Amino acid sequence: MNTTARNAAPPLLSRIRFRDAGTVLGLILICAIFTVLTPTFLTVPNLLNILQQSSINACIALGMTLVIISGGIDLSVGPVAALSAVLGAAMMVAGVPVPLAILAAIAIGVACGFLNGALIAWGGLQPFIVTLGGLSLYRALALIYTGGTPIFGLPAEFRAFTNGNMMGIPNPVLIVAVLAVSAWVVLNKTPLGEYFMAVGGNPEAARVAGVPVTLTKLSAYMISGAMASVAALILIGRLGAAEPTLGTLWELDAIAAAAIGGASLMGGRGSVFGTLIGCIILGALRNGLTLMNVQAFYQLLATGIIIIVAMLIDRATSGKQG
């Protein structure tokens, strides 16, 4: 009796894994198309290039995935990145030891996330509006602090780290890999991960079941803030300068990647693996179109189409309730 019950396919759960498989299939399809169209696409240097180009968005999107799963949204990631970039850069330029400056930059991201989370979890404000406010607030702080001018002259050792590689794999890609594994462990192996999904899936039921809803939400935004800081550090290391305007529209790319990867903006569902693939899909698309010398305007068009097609497929395969 036991075995027959198991054989009856578990529809939803298998669907979630099935969803990841669908994302991978989409990536393979896009890669196949570009391989046929451009000779340089499917080469090791170019593939590494795609991963490296995707790494910043991946960083942001990992944090965003956790926030979305917990039933929220974080629109302030770009400005949070900018703020921790300029403050971190200023510290490095002023001679603060690099590891300390890195930690401080991440702490700034965590603090911004804490403020967002506190207003949402304790203040009971809507995540969209709070982080929309944050979007202006943190950007303003970054602009006011720098007077609008970039900070140059980052220490060589810091730049060497972010531009370096290990056995041919760029360090940013390795950093993202470590972060992704951590995010996966948090989501799938820890009580906090269960709480993210419970709070996003049904906050009231989670509360009745004794889930610390406030702390759970707070954690999601703090992690998202930290991830934004890491993304900022990767970027300023590559550029050698910290611009207060960096990170514009990062939130949209991150949300797009999470959504393509199967995160439900209603909360409660999403996958770290899916989000990573979502980032690579977006990265591969831009890279391939650039190799084909397609105008930037059309790249934007293609991105929009991919997002909408992904959502249509999602809806078609998952039934009505989103």
Add this chain to the structure above:
Amino acid sequence: MLSMRQAQLPKVDPLMTPRLSLNGIVKSFGPITVLHGVSLTVAPGEVHGLLGENGAGKSTLLNILSGVLHPTAGSIEIDGKTASIHSPRDASAAGIAMIHQELQQVPELTVAQNIFLGASLRRMGPLFTDARAQEIEARRLLADLDPGIDVTAKVKTLRVAQRQIVEIAKALRANARLIAMDEPTSSLTPAEFERLTEVIRGLTARGVSIIYVSHKMDEVFRLCTSATIMRDGRLVDRVELPKTPVEKVIEMMVGRELAHAAHRSFATNRVVMRVKGLTRGNAVRDASLTLHAGEVLGIAGLVGSGRTELLRLIAGVDAAEAGTVEVEGKPIPGHSPLTRIRAGLGLVPEERKRDGIIRHRPITSNVGLAAMHHFSRFGLIQKTALRRRTEELMQEVGLRPFDVTRPIGSFSGGNQQKAIIGRWLAANTRIFLFDEPTRGIDVGAKAEIYDLIEKLASEGCAAIVVSSELTEVIRLSDRVLVMREGRISADLGPGEISEAAIARAAIPAT
């Protein structure tokens, strides 16, 4: 046996075309069939009872009738013509109106505005609402029903009985020829019921047909001339009412197994919880109670008497304005569910979908949710341990189908309820707070939930059971508290528990 029942279709006067006839209605949700070919006919101007226990399929049938759900098979005929009802709007156009137990009104709007909701009268073409014409028309509609209702008053200022009359007026505005009333008297006083009876008689005199859903046999026997009895999603029989004895009707509704299961007591004298003076607004006023190990304490009362609210205060889900909860002699600080859970309390909520389950998550996650710390080591969930314990518990409660990796949302209501009970078992809960434990649960699973509650008591756990079903309260409880208007109005010990005693304490003096 089933096919024989289906073949034996209700007899109708061949000379009269029935107002409504439902023919072999089947409704399935995925693999689960909740209605197995139910047929029903109502004559013009007839009050027809629709009887059955919770979970018998009455609500599903009414939802199909009102266009909220679509039948998987079967047909609907109105006055002899096949009606295709795909939306509430179609139902309304076909002359069907529905009066829900929870009235669907906009409290902030006036009586007239509610009556014309979605069909407002206009002036200057479609541009403006003609408030005056609406009020005049609303007054005309209400004249026969209850002229005392002020059409310009906001609906929130009316009493439930008056709000019901407003719903009826709205149905008449839409030219309803068939009005389905779902438990219309669940929160009415006897005097208000008399008033409703007159209104219903007035409606039938005009040729309006009524489908009357109620658990209260005396009302059904007074009002209805015939009734359809359902059980477990199937048609049991159609009966002509004054002729059929009450006992026979109840037997058909309940089936044998539940009717004769006797109450067993495991109550001890050891106090496990003392609740003192819990108060929240007017909903719960100065409620105190004592709960013993092995005891099942029932809480009865009318809808809105504060039963659910009291339970939620005890569980810490809502914050009390005054009062304390002591477990094993120690007062529990704060109001969060978390502190209560740590003290050994667990709420099995009435609204399972809203307050109980995390729909997309597997049974394991739902069961483990309140006890993640039990299943974690070094910050990581021990998935094998969680799964093993969940399987153990689900074996004990009889989860079907037995697959703990499936999302809880894909299980039936009864099995979801078993998983929620399992959640508290996993958290070593000693005091179970059940709010309508068998609402929306089919008859078979209902008996299993009763057995489970009894088993918990036999193991020394204590339970509070809030229920609107008197039979359920009486079947389960060692002691019954009755609530009335936010206060505990009676404490009935063993030997004092009866439907009459509960009803006497539940109904406000008028």
